[in-house]
Amino acid sequence: MRNVVVVGGGVMGSAAAWSLAPYAQVSVLEQFEPGHGRGSSHGSSRIFRLAYPDPFYVELAARALPLWRELEQESGQEILDLTGAVDHGPRERVEPIEAALRAAGRPGEILAPAAAAERWPGLRFDEHVLFHPDAGRVHADRATAAFRQVAAKSGADFRHGVRVASVTPAGHDRVEVVTDGGEVLVADAVVLAVGGWAPDLVARTVPGLPRLRVTQEQPVHFPAADPLSWPSFLHYRGATGSEPGAYGLGSVDGVKVGFHGVGPQIDADRSDRAVDPAALAKVVAYAERWVPGVDTSGAVASTCLYTLTPDHDFVLDRHGAVTVLAGFSGHGFKFAPLIGRLAADLVAGQRLPPRFALGVR
Template sequence: MSNNVEFLIIGGGAMGSATALSLAQSGHEVLLLERFEPGHQQGASHGSTRNFNAAYARSEYLRLLQRANILWDDISAQANTPLLTRTGLVNHGVVAEQRHMHEVLAGAGFASELLSIDEAQERFSGMKFETEVLHIPAGGQINADAAVAAMQRLAAEAGARIQHEHPVVGIEVINDEQVAVRVRDESGERTVFAKHLIVTAGAWTHQLLGQHDLPAIHVTEEHPVHFALRSSEAKFPGFNHILDGTRDIGSPVFGPVYGMHTPGLGIKVGWHGSGRLTDPNHREHQVIEEQIRGLQDYAQRWLPGVDSEIYESISCTYSNTDDENFILDRLGPITIGAGFSGHGFKFVPAIGEYLAQLALGSRGTEELFSASRTQREPLFLERRRALGIS
């Protein structure tokens, strides 16, 4: 391992891989270090499906969406691998919000349509609806595993060095143009000096950087499930469903519900951000039985195309800021990307480009994503408290 590098990236999940790709294809020297083996399931970037949902109102997110919508297709073409399958995506549950989003999306270049209950159920036979539905045809599913592998391969082809099973054990800022990073591998421990450091370490961000003037990042262990399909004829788009938290659906409501078809595995369904707070180094990998029963009750009521008795749970981590907005900021010789869980994957290539530009000094930080932003509504914890989740 060279002891000097222009850009060193810590964290080889989706965000770090996209940043490495952007920098390497721009002709820069890049070293990407990942603490785990290729294809590991310890973080938030594994699995074969993530929703591409364009239903955002803030201009900062819409700009990222517009860019990501182009880049996913570009990267797929470069890798000769389909990464985003456009199945369409529906949002339902809060009609006023959906109608507002319909207007906003038209101005951002994303086509959408409002469907009646009957129209939606005729089109998407695997689901049931109780309200008008917002349908976004450009939505769909991203293959997370394939995306990470493709971006790392393309980055390596552009000259980036990517090294797995190289945990970082210490970071020291020497000055504004040099950071010392202590790395452990099979031969022992050594120090790498980088002109600029980019941290995309997900749930491990605070453990690597300490507080470092960062907002709080809440790490949870989430357990969505894959329900078996009753019939291959049932039609499913990706979906997001906002439920009244006081509603009785046969069991408590633990948050917004998201879902999508995962080919070969069934229909993935999960509560958004309802898992136990955890230390990523000591995850229990233990489902919350009450929440699993809640997903079964949800499926019985709203997903007639699945068998709610046949399912397999999966595990991943979330890492969220209080206000559920990302951290995309540069602090001296360190650029930080964090707080993506639950809604970050759709933006991956655009965020990689954004972090690369921050590190190069070719763009500034937007207030919404600033590590020092002053207004941080505690949405994440307040939503959990309202639902009785500790």
């Protein structure tokens, strides 16, 4: 049986362990405790949706959907909750999304803003509204824990509080991993799933990593009546994307609202993850105008990292015996079980679409 070391125990490393554990001896090395709040995967919720303007991602999300159901069956937990999604904004931003759904044979419904406001009184709507039912929330913390639980049942060993200092490929099928504590592990293959730490460790290990920008984002939870009944929502602002898009969804912590990709660039090892009151005030002002169903006096902000590639496409590739899962650009969670499967394919020697390759951007 092959021996695979996964570095990083966020959702992507845990999903990779889930896919690999039935076929390999898997060790996952994670520098912090399970469910820690310094990376990208913590918190109670993430948006799941099939809808993208790009048919490539519609297809990937459609492939991820049954794999979430598989994880639910294997873990005995509810992880994906499809309450639908409403996208709204300028016609030229919403129509390509509706067209991509239609081309994939997936349902979508255009509504007048007044009709949408009647159906979802907690929200206010911009000029063009699209409802699509194959969307909703992933219970995020629960999902990562479920990947861990099922992978561990297949024999994966999760070691927390272990930071990897270096990964040195030694030929096509042998890699040496050295931890901060000086332990040396020799593996047949390594999977690097280190989120916002990729610009350091991955760049030191393999060639061709695109320029990655790590930003600290700040979503806000608001109290609301029956938050789990809410659809997820995306609000495109400005015809060209000149204004940051807003998103939100209901979760067990209330209704989460945030702006997509507006946070400052940081170094994952140096930022103290402090909440920025000015950024919080902007989300509260947005919610006062566009999300009348929340109680803005009860706003609670948190921080989370995006790792952005120049074109927001992921990096999923293999160099020698090192597989890289990186650059999820603020939209990767919904695909996590599929990313796990693709990681196992890469470890087994299969190739993936060139769009995700190292050295192409």
